[in-house]
Amino acid sequence: MMHQTPLKIAVASGKGGTGKTTVATSLALSLAKNLTETVMFLDCDVEAPNAHLFLKPEFSDQKQVEVLIPRVNETLCTHCGKCTEVCQFQAIAVLGQRTLVFPQLCHGCGSCTMICPTNAIQENPKSIGILQKGKAEQIEFARGVMDIGEPMAVPIIRQLKKWVKSTPSQITIVDSPPGTACPVVESMRGSDFILLVTEPTPFGLHDLRLAHQVAKELNIPTGLIINRDNGEFKELDNYCKAENLPVFLRIPFQRTIAEGIANGHTLVDILPETILSFQEICQTIRNIVK
Ligand code: SF4
Numbered sequence: 001m002m003h004q005t006p007l008k009i010a011v012a013s014g015k016g017g018t019g020k021t022t023v024a025t026s027l028a029l030s031l032a033k034n035l036t037e038t039v040m041f042l043d044c045d046v047e048a049p050n051a052h053l054f055l056k057p058e059f060s061d062q063k064q065v066e067v068l069i070p071r072v073n074e075t076l077c078t079h080c081g082k083c084t085e086v087c088q089f090q091a092i093a094v095l096g097q098r099t100l101v102f103p104q105l106c107h108g109c110g111s112c113t114m115i116c117p118t119n120a121i122q123e124n125p126k127s128i129g130i131l132q133k134g135k136a137e138q139i140e141f142a143r144g145v146m147d148i149g150e151p152m153a154v155p156i157i158r159q160l161k162k163w164v165k166s167t168p169s170q171i172t173i174v175d176s177p178p179g180t181a182c183p184v185v186e187s188m189r190g191s192d193f194i195l196l197v198t199e200p201t202p203f204g205l206h207d208l209r210l211a212h213q214v215a216k217e218l219n220i221p222t223g224l225i226i227n228r229d230n231g232e233f234k235e236l237d238n239y240c241k242a243e244n245l246p247v248f249l250r251i252p253f254q255r256t257i258a259e260g261i262a263n264g265h266t267l268v269d270i271l272p273e274t275i276l277s278f279q280e281i282c283q284t285i286r287n288i289v290k
């Protein structure tokens with residue numbers, strides 16, 4: 001059996017609801033049909049993970065994600081304010097004769113503990129979410145789930161990526177969160193290729209530009225899949241031409257596809273001919289990143 005070089009593809013879109021998870025799950029299923037390659041699926045959309053609804057994994061392992069939150073011992077604290085100066089997140093403040101920590105703002109970076117001249121700061125672990133892994137038929141599946149009300153997705157995504165390093169796979173598909181903020185950047189980081197997904201509307205194009213800009217800043221090559229394409233929105237094609245952004249696939253705007261996905265079916269269930277398209281996209285990506 002000939003093994004290819006490991007390949008990591010992040011699937012991203014500037015906004016939610018464009019069909020990013022539809023593409024990511026169907027890409028993974030199509031590649032898993034090629035039994036010479038092992039496929040790992042990482043659901044990094046930790047605020048609202050939903051790839052499990054389509055891939056239906058059975059989880060066999062689970063792990064808590066914790067960050068270390070400072071706690072100030074007032075008997076040792078001199079209220080010098082050094083911790084507040086070093087904190088980038090305004091998560092610790094000296095108010096008169098008290099030093100307060102705001103756990104909802106704290107990123108657990110440890111800078112305040114390191115800088116405190118009187119060792120007045122101790123750190124206590126606080127759970128912010130969980131990691132789960134298991135199998136969805138032949139696909140290795142892992143995801144992070146952020147606790148409700150927690151503001152920090154990045155440490156969960158970072159730990160998820162680290163946690164699965166011990167599970168080798170030829171192809172990793174990363175389902176990134178929507179948007180262009182830090183969690184998206186963290187999930188894209190370390191990928192060989194970013195597969196952007198958009199829809200042919202002014203909003204879709206606006207958010208595609210932002211996501212594409214992030215990919216360019218990370219210096220990672222990109223390609224595009226257009227979802228719900230009706231061939232009418234020429235501005236998107238003009239953008240792709242001007243930016244040299246290759247369009248790998250146009251998923252047609254069809255009621256049967258929308259209904260099937262709403263009922264929990266994958267795109268490759270609904271349009272089996274896309275299996276070959278996704279396998280060819282992967283080969284094209286391999287040729288680009290080579
Ligand atoms: S650096 Fe230490 S001593 Fe100074 S205010 Fe912060 S906790 Fe107190």
Ligand code: SF4
Nearest residue numbers: 087106107109110112
């Ligand atoms: S651990 Fe980092 S983020 Fe949290 S209060 Fe200290 S310096 Fe601020």
